[in-house]
Every structure is written in structure tokens, then in C-alpha cells.
Amino acid sequence: MTPAARVQAAIEIVETIRAGQPAEKALTNWARGARYAGSKDRAAVRDHVFDVVRRWRSSAALGGGEGGRARLLGLLRGQGVDPDGLFTGASHAPAPLTREERAAGSAPTGAEGWDLPDWLADRFRDSLGSAAEETALALRHRADVFLRVNLLRSDPASARARLKEEGITTEPHPLSPTALRVTKGARAVARSTAFAEGLVELQDVASQAVTDLLPLRPGLRVLDYCAGGGGKALAMAARMGGGPVAVHDADPARMSDLPARAARAGARLSPVARPEPPYDLVLCDVPCSGSGAWRRAPEGKWRLDPDGLAGLLRVQAEILDTCAALVGPGGRLAYATCSVLSQENAQQIDGFRSRRAGWHVEDQRQFLPSDGGDGFFITVLKRAD
Ligand SMILES: C[S@@+](CC[C@H](N)C(=O)[O-])C[C@H]1O[C@@H](n2cnc3c(N)ncnc32)[C@H](O)[C@@H]1O
Incomplete structure (x- = not known):
């Protein structure tokens, strides 16, 4: 053509x-x-x-x-x-x-130039202040392709060398020690032997940075409550010497690729229909607007409406409450979204803490596209002993 x-x-x-x-x-x-x-x-x-x-x-x-x-x-x-x-x-x-x-x-002009619906441009301003415009404008561009080096199978230098042999060039990224930004050959990654052998996974750099912030070590009882395709569960298992990580999802069909992905990565993921508390750490990577990832899935910004957002906020609060009950004394609850909207992020945590005593915020980060990857939010809450 x-x-x-x-x-x-x-x-x-x-x-x-x-x-x-x-x-x-x-x-x-x-x-x-x-x-x-x-x-x-x-x-x-x-x-x-x-x-x-x-x-x-x-x-x-x-x-x-x-x-x-x-x-x-x-x-x-x-x-x-x-x-x-x-x-x-x-x-x-x-x-x-x-x-x-x-x-x-x-x-x-205005929100037209930001390529957002008017109501969302207002939410961006409320959530991000002076960073609203650059965030909206960043979402008008294609996203970089990132790989996570699977430390169960390789290390960054060896993985880069293997990928290079297959015509895929990469560079490290400061946001995560396991992240490689693909500079050439992105479309060849999925059929490369480095990928087939589990040396690397496709995963956004900010998604990696989010799991880097979790206090993980081998031997902890860990549950990924919204495991979906398992990107974060695999990254967590890699930081725990292979796992095991218990994985759950309201829609188990979304986890159907997980056995094959776990086998490729050398990770142990255990599906659980009914989580069995107490856990030392529960991650809830909740369903959200996806506003931080609209470079990859841009239809989301035109499809979302205020009622849809309100529905998401309700589900997020319910999941937080459910997951809090699964954490043992002294354990941690980690809440993550790929959103840049404060209603889904800090305000959701404020709401949770106003409903429940005995939790304190140990860590909180908002990643924006200007950091290099998708927009992501993470809060780690610690339960009192
Ligand atoms: C953001 S995605 C998870 C992405 C995944 N953690 C990853 O890193 O690849 C959110 C997931 O939450 C699941 N979900 C939605 N409502 C839920 C609920 N009430 N309880 C548990 N999981 C739910 C969805 O099916 C979806 O797979």
C-alpha cells in the first residue's frame, strides 16, 4: 500500500x-x-x-x-x-x-486542544493543578513500549544482550531497576525467544515502579485481589523468589492466561476463589477510569461519563473495605489505580480512613506520564498490630 x-x-x-x-x-x-x-x-x-x-x-x-x-x-x-x-x-x-x-x-481551543471532554478537563484541573495541561497533552501521544526484566530468569544486562541478538534494542529507565524502554523492534518482542523463555514481560514502567514500592520478601502471605491478566502478580512473585502469590479476580476468566504466563516466568501463582485471611499484604489494583493509560487505550476518555466514574468510585471503596478485612494485624493493604484523577486516588484513601480506624499511610505516590510511563497511583497502608 x-x-x-x-x-x-x-x-x-x-x-x-x-x-x-x-x-x-x-x-x-x-x-x-x-x-x-x-x-x-x-x-x-x-x-x-x-x-x-x-x-x-x-x-x-x-x-x-x-x-x-x-x-x-x-x-x-x-x-x-x-x-x-x-x-x-x-x-x-x-x-x-x-x-x-x-x-x-x-x-x-481549551479542552478541545487537550483532547478531553469538557467535564474531564475540569477534573484534570481539580486533580492535577499546574500539571493538568502537560498530562492531558502527553495523553495525545503514543506510549513507549517497556519490558520488565524477570529477575527469576535473567538480569537487565543479560536480557538486553539477548534482545539485541534478536534485533530489539532497549535502554534502562530510571523509574524502575527492572524496566527497559524499547528503542527499536517493539513489534518483534512478542515473538522473540527472550520473551518466550520468560526473560522479559511486557509491562509499563510505572506499573513496575508501583510494585517496586511494595514491601515484599520471600515467605510473606500475599494476595493480589484484582489480579486480572497478572502483570503485577508476576512482578510481585519475582520479588519474592518466585512466590507463591495468591491471585483472585471477580471475573476469573480474566486470569485465564495466568498459568501459561506463570510457567514461562518461573513464578508460582495460586488462584483463590475465596481468599483465606489473614494475609501479610493484599494488593487491590482496582478497576478505574484508566485515565493514566489513555495513550494506550484512548477510547476510554471518550466513553467515560460522570455516572460511569461514580460507579467506579463505589466499586473501589467496596473493594478497599473488603480487602482491609483480609489483612492480618500489622499487615499491609496496597491500593493502586492507573488513574490521574484524585477522586479515584487520594480522595478514595481519605474516604477509607474516615470509615476505618487503625490504618496509617506508609507510602503514597502519583506517577504521571511526565515521569515516562503511564499515570499510576499507589498507597501502602499499614494496619495497626
Ligand atoms: C486494573 S485491572 C487489574 C490489572 C492487573 N492487576 C494487572 O496488573 O495486570 C482490575 C481487575 O479488577 C477486577 N475486578 C473488578 N471488580 C472487582 C471486584 N469487585 N473484586 C475483585 N476484582 C474485581 C477486574 O475483573 C479486573 O481484572
């Missing part, structure tokens, strides 16, 4: 997203009917589509319309790319720009 044909494909996919189809599904459906598209074409089309979703409002403003064609035009203008080189009318390319299209479009 030519670069222009990729833009035309993205225009058509953005139209189906506008009609209500999730971006992943729209891309899969397109790929099924586009046997002529090679892996580089698919990757380029995907990048265009996700760039538009990240910049849904500003691309419409700059392109002067809500449709796929206007949004791709606006995206290119925002990226400083001359659209005339792509809107050529050649075979499979978008038709040349009309006079109206050339005249349309204006610089985005």
Missing part, C-alpha cells in the same frame, strides 16, 4: 468508529478484507487510526468536520504533514482537497 492508500484506509475505519464500532474491532474487520495489506501497512493504518482516536476533538477542529476524511486531514495538519502529498486522487488515495476543505478548520 502507498502511504496515501493507508490514509484512505484509516479514513474508512474512522468512519466505522464514528458509527459506534470499537477501534480494535474496526481494525480487525478491515484487516480481514484487506489481504493485500502487509504487516507494515497494517501497523501504519493502526497508528493513523489510534492517533485520530487520541486526538478526536483536535483533529475534527483542525480538519473542519466530524467525518473520517476531515479528521485524517486535521490529524495530518496537527502533525505538520502537508496533506496535498497524500490527498492526491491517485489510485486508492483520498480525493484531492476541495476548496471548502482547504478553507475549513481552525486551531483547537
Whole structure:
């Protein structure tokens, strides 16, 4: 496919997203009917589509319309790319720009320029103050790919050397001693032998930094109450000489990949339908807005509404209360989100402490995209003896 044909494909996919189809599904459906598209074409089309979703409002403003064609035009203008080189009318390319299209479009203003719904721009300001703008703007960009070196199988220097043999170059990152930022070959990681042999896992650097803050050591009774795909459970097990870490999730199907992931990593994870207290440490990595990770999952910012957020806040408080009851005397409760909204973070901890006596905050950190990874929040609470 030519670069222009990729833009035309993205225009058509953005139209189906506008009609209500999730971006992943729209891309899969397109790929099924586009046997002529090679892996580089698919990757380029995907990048265009996700760039538009990240910049849904500003691309419409700059392109002067809500449709796929206007949004791709606006995206290119925002990226400083001359659209005339792509809107050529050649075979499979978008038709040349009309006079109206050339005249349309204006610089985005306010929340439009932050690429957030108005109500969320207000929440960003309330939560982040002077860091609100840079955080919102960071979420308009693609995220870096990070690996976690699995210390049960390797060390950072050896893992980097193995990856390099397979054409994947990396560099360390100051946020976590196990983190490697992929500088070349990100798309090859999942089929590399270093990955297959469990030397590295795909995991955001801030997600690693969150588990680094947990007071873990071999022999502790540890429960990951919202284990999901197990990214943090595996990282915790690696810091405990392999585990075991008890894993639980309200939706056990979300843990279906865990046995294979644990085997690859050399970690021991024990699924528990009903947690058996007391635990020395319970992590609740609660369901949240995902606002810290909207570079990776940008549809979330357009889908979330105030009622949805209120529902999440209720579930988070319930999980905190449930998990507190699982911690033994002198034990720890760790609360984590990949959110930058204070209602889901510090305010949730304040609410918990106003409901329950006998807990004190041992550690609290908010990671922002400006630190290099996703936005994450972690609080470690210690229960009185
Ligand atoms: C943020 S994800 C967990 C991500 C995971 N810890 C990781 O690092 O890969 C939140 C998880 O909480 C689960 N969940 C939602 N409500 C829950 C509840 N009431 N109790 C336990 N788990 C719940 C969801 O199914 C989801 O898998």
C-alpha cells in the first residue's frame, strides 16, 4: 500500500468508529478484507487510526468536520504533514482537497486542544493543578513500549544482550531497576525467544515502579485481589523468589492466561476463589477510569461519563473495605489505580480512613506520564498490630 492508500484506509475505519464500532474491532474487520495489506501497512493504518482516536476533538477542529476524511486531514495538519502529498486522487488515495476543505478548520481551543471532554478537563484541573495541561497533552501521544526484566530468569544486562541478538534494542529507565524502554523492534518482542523463555514481560514502567514500592520478601502471605491478566502478580512473585502469590479476580476468566504466563516466568501463582485471611499484604489494583493509560487505550476518555466514574468510585471503596478485612494485624493493604484523577486516588484513601480506624499511610505516590510511563497511583497502608 502507498502511504496515501493507508490514509484512505484509516479514513474508512474512522468512519466505522464514528458509527459506534470499537477501534480494535474496526481494525480487525478491515484487516480481514484487506489481504493485500502487509504487516507494515497494517501497523501504519493502526497508528493513523489510534492517533485520530487520541486526538478526536483536535483533529475534527483542525480538519473542519466530524467525518473520517476531515479528521485524517486535521490529524495530518496537527502533525505538520502537508496533506496535498497524500490527498492526491491517485489510485486508492483520498480525493484531492476541495476548496471548502482547504478553507475549513481552525486551531483547537481549551479542552478541545487537550483532547478531553469538557467535564474531564475540569477534573484534570481539580486533580492535577499546574500539571493538568502537560498530562492531558502527553495523553495525545503514543506510549513507549517497556519490558520488565524477570529477575527469576535473567538480569537487565543479560536480557538486553539477548534482545539485541534478536534485533530489539532497549535502554534502562530510571523509574524502575527492572524496566527497559524499547528503542527499536517493539513489534518483534512478542515473538522473540527472550520473551518466550520468560526473560522479559511486557509491562509499563510505572506499573513496575508501583510494585517496586511494595514491601515484599520471600515467605510473606500475599494476595493480589484484582489480579486480572497478572502483570503485577508476576512482578510481585519475582520479588519474592518466585512466590507463591495468591491471585483472585471477580471475573476469573480474566486470569485465564495466568498459568501459561506463570510457567514461562518461573513464578508460582495460586488462584483463590475465596481468599483465606489473614494475609501479610493484599494488593487491590482496582478497576478505574484508566485515565493514566489513555495513550494506550484512548477510547476510554471518550466513553467515560460522570455516572460511569461514580460507579467506579463505589466499586473501589467496596473493594478497599473488603480487602482491609483480609489483612492480618500489622499487615499491609496496597491500593493502586492507573488513574490521574484524585477522586479515584487520594480522595478514595481519605474516604477509607474516615470509615476505618487503625490504618496509617506508609507510602503514597502519583506517577504521571511526565515521569515516562503511564499515570499510576499507589498507597501502602499499614494496619495497626
Ligand atoms: C486494573 S485491572 C487489574 C490489572 C492487573 N492487576 C494487572 O496488573 O495486570 C482490575 C481487575 O479488577 C477486577 N475486578 C473488578 N471488580 C472487582 C471486584 N469487585 N473484586 C475483585 N476484582 C474485581 C477486574 O475483573 C479486573 O481484572
